[in-house]
Amino acid sequence: MLGCRPTDTPIKLNHKLDGDKEDVPMDGERYQWLVGKLIYLSHTRPDKAYAVSVASLFMHNPKEIHIEAVFRILCYLKATPSKGIQFQKAEGIRVEAYTNADWAGSITDRRSTSGHCTFLGDNLEE
Incomplete structure (x- = not known):
């Protein structure tokens, strides 16, 4: 994540994360671990609480589109280290x-x- 480009928003406007049936399933443990860490951080960073809550809806069967959304949240965190x-x-x-x-x-x-x-x-x- 050190090489990611910072972004101004934690989630895209009018995002649609339901994913296609053809999407490749992702490693559920890794996804759950990342989202769990983001949930913990959302207690001190309310600016990303909505994006994390959307990402947590797909913890049972994450797809590639969902992990990309989590990476976007991480890029947002990189852009806003002084917020809290x-x-x-x-x-x-x-x-x-x-x-x-x-x-x-x-x-x-x-x-x-x-x-x-x-x-x-x-x-x-x-």
Whole structure:
């Protein structure tokens, strides 16, 4: 991965990762190991949480298109090494929460997607 070209986004717009039946199956253990590491990292890098959740949908039978999506996430990480969660000291505690939903917006399986964020003071919590 040291030689990969950094990318600006962790996943392509309107991605379709269902894969063809003719796609060559990949090493499931390696794929699961990589996605597991990315899930762990997504707790401190919410900017890639959606892309990792999409990649984790195919852990049971990964194909070449799925491992390419995981490699794209890794290239995104290479481009953004300084991003992460930083907490700032604040006076008092103020909690704000926001949520959003996209009903049946996934082009792969027509599932709904929702997300939320919570601010504790000036700090964004996942």
